[in-house]
Amino acid sequence: MRELFQLDPDLIFLNHGSFGACPREVLQAQRRWQDEMEANPVAFLSRRSGALLGQARSVLGDYLGARADDLAFVPNATTGVNIVARSLQLRPGDEVLTSNHEYGACDATFRFACERSGALYKRVHIPLPYQASAFVERLMAEVTPRTRLIFVSHITSATALIFPVADLCRAARARGVLTLIDGAHAPGQLPLNIEDIGADFYTGNGHKWMCGPKGSAFLYARREHHSTLHAPVVSWGYVAEAIQADTEGSTLAFDRYTGTSILQRRLQWQGTRDISAWLALPAAIEFQRGHDWPTVRRRCHVAAVEVMHALCQRWGLEPIARDEDFGQMTAIPVPHPDAAELQRRLYDESRIEIPVTQHEGRTFVRISVQGYTTEAEVQALVEAPALQSPAQP
Template identity: 60%
Template structure:
């Protein structure tokens, strides 16, 4: 599969998880959409964009087990988290309950929102080694009468754990508590059926494991919660009004780009921007289907676990979870007192692109194995870690 990607052949690229990698045919689709936009930007953005985005959302919704009317495109999962966080009418003392494994940028989002509103961002420790069967009960045991929302990752960034969310979402719903899931790493890496999962809000990236271009992500909102969500940038959809009526500010043709559903009108048009990455999502789904991606995904998962096992057998450390708790990313515990130095050494001396993360005093080399990953790249990392004595 390596020939289908644009990756630098001189780099051992084991960090698909950070920004993804776009296959050549999908990148070509992106460029074709950009060219179509530049040929007549007024027609493309002003008259065609809503219908084009609708078609792309329908394809994505079918893949995610969701309804197109409950989805809207956003540039990245961080934007999705911010959109929800800044939409909630939080009061002083309200609690946002989360885990101690969340992505730093989203932690920063909640700290900012809580500082502004007087709400409280409260972390629950999810100890290592991880036991999936205890996850939902541990979080729900921390719920108080002030808990307004539970915010959790589907796959954690630092520790690469897959959190089991169905039971948590169901338990929270029974208590009248909303759930927001940061699914940045989930689409394409694990099977998703958002309608069944039951999260009130779910945001995920398409540019990571779905292999879409950078800047393609989505926010999914259950129908009964959609009136709570507001755009971070107010634009023409608000002028048109929630029922599509109202002042047009001297312009016509709003529905051609603001759309007709509530989520579309509020979130779809936030000023002029390049929508080509969103329109390329169907091309990414076509690429995965044409190349039998479930088989590649399963094989990548097994190869990642095998590498983890070999390194741990050498360095005498233990995994932080069972193999079923990981996807195509695995955290390999290492003995290092200088994570930043180890990451830099791996790249500068061995041309290995891989993140070195930390959690609860432990250091991990977080390896991503994608269909294009070569066995020689995994061996290069294994050899380098042995040479470093970690």
């Protein structure tokens, strides 16, 4: 499958997780949308974009198990998290609960939102080795009457763990606490049904494991929360909202501003921008469908877990979780305290592009195995000189 992607053939690319990689045919689909746009930018952006975005959203909704009306396109999961965090209207003394495994940028978003409003941002310690069965209880034990929201990843960044988010959302709902799931890594890597998960808000990336173009992501919100969310960039949708409120029942001609819900009215149009990444998401979904992605996913999971066991055995280290707690990424503990140095050596000596992450003072090589990854590439990691002996003290 490697030739279906544009990746440099001289590179051993084991870092799909950071920014994804997009198949040629999906990039071609995006290019075709851009060509159509440039043939008549006014027709495309003024007259067609509303309907085109609606079609793309509808295909995405079917894929994600969500109503299209409950989805808005955003450029990335960071934006999705920001929209929710900054719309919450936190008050002094409110609490937001999270784990100590969250992605730095999203952690920063909530720290900012909480500091600004005098709310408490509480990071619950989820220890390693990870025990999935204790996760919900650990978080829920920290809920107080002031807890407004629980925010966690579906799949964590540095530690690559799958959190049991459906169980968490159920428990949180029973206590009247809102949930935001950061699904940056989940769509495409896990079979997903967002409505079954039951989160109040869920944001996910198309450009990571769905193999969509960069800048393709979504924010889902349950219908009762649409009117609480605000766009990071206020634009024409807010004017349309005012007009619509004045002329009840009238259909506005400019669906590029309005979409089909308040959520979309506020988020869909944020000034002139390139919408081709979102329009190409159906091509990404079709690409995965055409290549039997459930089988690809299983094969990749097995390879990611096998390499973890092989390297753990070499160092006499225990994996940080059970095999089923990982998807197509595993976080492999290594006895190398200098993460940057190990990452540099893997790249410079072996041309292996792979992140070396740190969590609570421990170092992990986080491998991503995607459909294009070959056994020889995974083996190259096992044989890399930088991983043959522990780092010298």
